[in-house]
Amino acid sequence: MSEKIYVFGHKNPDTDSICSSMVMEKFDKNLGLDVEAKRLGNVNKETQFVLDYLGLEAPDLLQKVEEEQRVVLVDHNEFDQSVEGIENAVIENVVDHHRIANFQTKTPLYYRAEPVGCTATILYKKFKEENMTIDKKEAILMLSAIISDTLLLKSPTTTDDDRKALEELAKIAEIDVNTYGIEMLKAGTNLDDFTEEELINLDAKRSEKDGKKFVIAQVNTVSIPDVLKRKENIERAIEKEIENNDLQLFIFAITDILNSNTQIIALGKETQVAEKGFEKALEDNMMFLEGVVSRKKQILPVIDKNM
Amino acid sequence: MSEKIYVFGHKNPDTDSICSSMVMEKFDKNLGLDVEAKRLGNVNKETQFVLDYLGLEAPDLLQKVEEEQRVVLVDHNEFDQSVEGIENAVIENVVDHHRIANFQTKTPLYYRAEPVGCTATILYKKFKEENMTIDKKEAILMLSAIISDTLLLKSPTTTDDDRKALEELAKIAEIDVNTYGIEMLKAGTNLDDFTEEELINLDAKRSEKDGKKFVIAQVNTVSIPDVLKRKENIERAIEKEIENNDLQLFIFAITDILNSNTQIIALGKETQVAEKGFEKALEDNMMFLEGVVSRKKQILPVIDKNM
Numbered sequence: 001m002s003e004k005i006y007v008f009g010h011k012n013p014d015t016d017s018i019c020s021s022m023v024m025e026k027f028d029k030n031l032g033l034d035v036e037a038k039r040l041g042n043v044n045k046e047t048q049f050v051l052d053y054l055g056l057e058a059p060d061l062l063q064k065v066e067e068e069q070r071v072v073l074v075d076h077n078e079f080d081q082s083v084e085g086i087e088n089a090v091i092e093n094v095v096d097h098h099r100i101a102n103f104q105t106k107t108p109l110y111y112r113a114e115p116v117g118c119t120a121t122i123l124y125k126k127f128k129e130e131n132m133t134i135d136k137k138e139a140i141l142m143l144s145a146i147i148s149d150t151l152l153l154k155s156p157t158t159t160d161d162d163r164k165a166l167e168e169l170a171k172i173a174e175i176d177v178n179t180y181g182i183e184m185l186k187a188g189t190n191l192d193d194f195t196e197e198e199l200i201n202l203d204a205k206r207s208e209k210d211g212k213k214f215v216i217a218q219v220n221t222v223s224i225p226d227v228l229k230r231k232e233n234i235e236r237a238i239e240k241e242i243e244n245n246d247l248q249l250f251i252f253a254i255t256d257i258l259n260s261n262t263q264i265i266a267l268g269k270e271t272q273v274a275e276k277g278f279e280k281a282l283e284d285n286m287m288f289l290e291g292v293v294s295r296k297k298q299i300l301p302v303i304d305k306n307m
Numbered sequence: 308m309s310e311k312i313y314v315f316g317h318k319n320p321d322t323d324s325i326c327s328s329m330v331m332e333k334f335d336k337n338l339g340l341d342v343e344a345k346r347l348g349n350v351n352k353e354t355q356f357v358l359d360y361l362g363l364e365a366p367d368l369l370q371k372v373e374e375e376q377r378v379v380l381v382d383h384n385e386f387d388q389s390v391e392g393i394e395n396a397v398i399e400n401v402v403d404h405h406r407i408a409n410f411q412t413k414t415p416l417y418y419r420a421e422p423v424g425c426t427a428t429i430l431y432k433k434f435k436e437e438n439m440t441i442d443k444k445e446a447i448l449m450l451s452a453i454i455s456d457t458l459l460l461k462s463p464t465t466t467d468d469d470r471k472a473l474e475e476l477a478k479i480a481e482i483d484v485n486t487y488g489i490e491m492l493k494a495g496t497n498l499d500d501f502t503e504e505e506l507i508n509l510d511a512k513r514s515e516k517d518g519k520k521f522v523i524a525q526v527n528t529v530s531i532p533d534v535l536k537r538k539e540n541i542e543r544a545i546e547k548e549i550e551n552n553d554l555q556l557f558i559f560a561i562t563d564i565l566n567s568n569t570q571i572i573a574l575g576k577e578t579q580v581a582e583k584g585f586e587k588a589l590e591d592n593m594m595f596l597e598g599v600v601s602r603k604k605q606i607l608p609v610i611d612k613n614m
Contacts, residue, residue, distance in 0.1 A: 099415050104408040106611060108422035108603070111407060115415035129436050 005092065006069065008038040008062055008083065009119075010076035015047045015148035015188075019141040020074040020119040021059060024095060027123065028072065030132050035072065038062035040083055046188025050144040053184075054137055065089045075119040078102040095122055117155065117162040120145035124165040139172040147181040148188075151220075154260045156297045185257050189221045196230060196237040200252055205295065209307040212270065214249035215241070216303065218295050224263045227254045231265070235285065238267050249273060251303065255293050262292040262299075270307065277302035312399065313376065315345040315369055315390065316426075317383035319510050322354045322455035322495075326448040327381040327426040328366060331402060334430065335379065337439050342379065345369035347390055351509060353495025357451040360491075361444055372396045382426040385409040387513050402429055405603065409515070424462060424469040427452035431472040446479035454488040455495070458527075458564050464601045492564055496528045503537060503544040507559055512602065516614040519577065521556040522548070523610065525602050527564045534561045538572070542592065545574045556580060558610065562600050569599040571606075577614065584609035 007024045009017020018039055025037040037059040043051065051058055064084035065071060071086070072093040079086050079102050093110040097119050114122050120142040127134050134142075146166045150158040153166065170177045191199060204217035221227050227234075238250045249268040256262070264287050266274045271282055280287050292298045314331045316324020325346055332344040344366040350358065358365055371391035372378060378393070379400040386393050386409050400417040404426050421429050427449040434441050441449075453473045457465040460473065477484045498506060511524035528534050534541075545557045556575040563569070571594050573581045578589060587594050599605045 097415055099412045100407070100418065101411040104410075105406045107406050107608060108404055109406065109420060110422065111418050111420035113416060113418035115417065 003034060004070075005033060005035045005072060006038045006062060006065065007035055007072040007074060008040055008059070009074050010081040011040045011083075013039050013041050013047070014044065014075075015050060015184075016119050016145040017075045018043060018047045018058065019050065019145040020095070020123055022056075023120065023123050023138050023141050024072060024074050025059075026138055027126060027130075027132065028093075030130075036060075044188060045190055046148060046184060049184050049187035050141065053180075054140055056137075074123075077113075095119055095126070097122065114161070116159045117157045118146045118149035118165075120149075121159075121162045121165040124169060125161070134169070134172055136173055139169045140175065143169040143173060143175070143177065144184060147177065147184060151257050151260070151293055152178070152181045152185065154257075154293060156294050182258065185220070186222050189219075189257065191219060191221065191227060196233040197240075199230075199234060200237050200241060200250075205300070207300070207304065209304055212248040212307055213246060214251070214268070214270070214273075214303065214307065215245075215247055216251045216253060216295055216299055218253040218255060218299075220255050220257045222256065222258050224254050224256050224261075228263070234265065235267060238265070242268050249303070249307070251299065253295060253299060257293070260291060260293050262289045263287075264289060264299075273303055273306045277306040310341060311377075312340060312342045312379060313345045313369060313372065314342050314379040314381060315347055315366070316381050317388040317512075318347045318390075319508060320346050320348050320354070321351065321382075321510055322357060322491075323426050323452040324382045325350060325354045325365065326357065326452040327402070327430055329363075330427065330430050330445050330448050331379060331381050332366075333445055334433060334437075334439065335400075337437075343367075351495060352497060353455060353491060356491050356494035357448070360487075361447055363444075381430075384420075385514075387515070402426055402433070404429060421468070423466045424464040425453045425456035425472075427456075428466075428469045428472045431476060432468070441476070441479055443480055446476045447482065450476040450480060450482070450484065451491060454484065454491060458567070458600060459485070459488045459492065461564075461567055462601050462604075464604050492527070493529065496526075496564065498526060498528060498534060503540040504547075506537075506541060507544050507548060507557075512607070514607070514611065516611055519555040519614055520553060521558070521575070521577070521610065521614065522552075522554055523558045523560065523602055523606055525560040525562060525606075527562050529563065529565050531561050531563050531568070531570045535570070541572065542574060545572070549575050556610070556614070558606065560599075560602060560606060564600070567598060567600050569596045569606075570594070571596060580610055580613045584613040 007021045009021050021037040028035040039059045043058045067088040069089045071089045074095050091105050096113045200217050249270040252265040254263045314328045316328050328344040335342040346366045350365045374395040376396045378396045381402050403420045507524050556577040559572040561570045
């Protein structure tokens with residue numbers, strides 16, 4: 001078996017995946033393990049804001065692992081979201097807050113999952129359980145992850161454990177969570193650099209029901225009108241996507257993370273599914289959904305049920 | 308969803324599966340949950356010794372679960388070792404010390420696994436983390452499970468965590484662990500009352516690799532020759548089991564718990580897997596494995612790797 005243990009989050013890493021792998025590295029080093037945080041993809045703008053704030057470098061990119069490589073997974077477990085070669089690695093530890101699927105090991109391991117809003121919330125509890133000191137740097141990495149995953153505690157995935165962890169981490173970090181958090185979230189919502197084709201694919205989830213294929217894509221923003229300036233081109237990109245992939249419905253959800261609302265653009269043969277599901281008419285292909293921020297909890301189930 | 312949550316260990320329950328489900332019931336009740344321990348099969352003699360010692364009844368038998376039944380698994384995770392209907396149950400929590408395989412959920416959950424010798428050792432840590440009082444009854448349930456799974460700390464699966472837990476639980480229980488432990492282990496090794504069909508199913512773990520099904524069953528004894536007196540009938544029972552369940556390999560491990568050795572009987576189309584894995588020829592379908600006592604650490608990985 002290899003010497004060094006690699007710790008990493010999922011592909012297309014978000015702030016939780018990067019920050020939690022860095023914090024987990026620290027946790028395991030405290031236990032005397034020879035570990036190194038890695039990343040499985042580019043650092044996004046929100047995460048870069050956190051790293052810049054702390055004057056830290058991102059972990060190195062990991063493209064694949066050799067057989068028998070010892071690894072620790074954070075913020076994911078499904079092999080298709082993990083590194084190339086994961087099937088033949090030795091998974092020693094997992095810390096995660098997702099369902100478990102497409103995952104297996106050959107040997108016993110540490111596995112810690114909790115149905116909370118963020119992996120860093122579980123890491124915070126692990127530090128407490130082991131009576132390990134949390135320094136300012138780790139506190140900011142963890143609170144950034146929690147802010148990102150819970151949209152400043154506004155997402156319906158937020159639990160009391162997340163609230164408590166964020167509160168106590170903010171004390172250690174001596175930081176105003178709201179000011180810092182809004183700045184961080186804003187940094188992640190600059191969509192100007194993306195073409196419309198890229199925009200509708202940035203975070204697109206494909207689904208199927210009774211043979212009918214549909215896509216729900218989502219972008220976060222601090223200004224819905226800003227995104228809607230490009231509505232015509234976005235619609236053209238969506239129409240092309242519908243045609244190329246034989247989709248019945250494409251929902252593009254533009255989520256205002258400051259006010260916790262979502263504007264959707266719906267196109268395709270089955271747009272009445274959205275109208276029926278949300279009990280609201282589309283106007284100009286658009287519908288405004290007050291209080292809706294979570295695709296997983298608030299959009300997908302409604303569409304899936306009415307499709 | 309159902310009201311009551313069921314907690315149970317694996318099929319063919321051993322002392323850890325029964326005792327840990329009873330202790331987990333207590334733990335979850337302390338958290339205010341409406342839980343009830345269940346068992347997935349007959350109570351073995353060793354476990355009955357523990358229950359008699361404490362004047363307790365075994366949990367009720369659970370034969371299958373309805374869709375959406377809320378469940379907590381202890382001491383196992385693989386669906387083929389679990390209750391009928393587990394695929395459509397809502398698994399809310401798992402506490403286990405085995406590898407993870409043939410397991411998946413639709414939603415996020417609590418999962419706590421550690422590569423220690425016994426589930427009860429993890430439960431002991433959970434009580435400590437939550438600052439919950441452990442009373443004498445729970446202490447004896449937990450220490451019995453640890454003695455059983457680690458063969459009084461002699462199995463190579465034993466970790467420092469198990470040693471520490473056993474030591475501290477013995478203090479709470481005010482019990483001499485060696486005297487109690489040997490009595491308990493002996494109570495479990497009287498195999499005379501069992502038919503050969505029962506013997507090979509007393510503690511049988513089913514597994515699958517690349518579509519090939521195999522079983523590794525284990526019995527503990529203080530005299531291997533005593534068990535081998537029934538070899539012919541045991542082999543006949545195994546052959547029937549292989550035919551009825553379309554198995555590629557059946558390994559029956561007879562473990563001498565006083566001297567820490569194992570005699571295996573291997574039958575099926577894939578017996579060469581055992582020969583290759585242990586680098587030893589089968590003679591008369593048998594192979595003597597010196598120093599081998601742990602199915603999980605010393606037998607299953609060898610078979611799984613070579614299957």
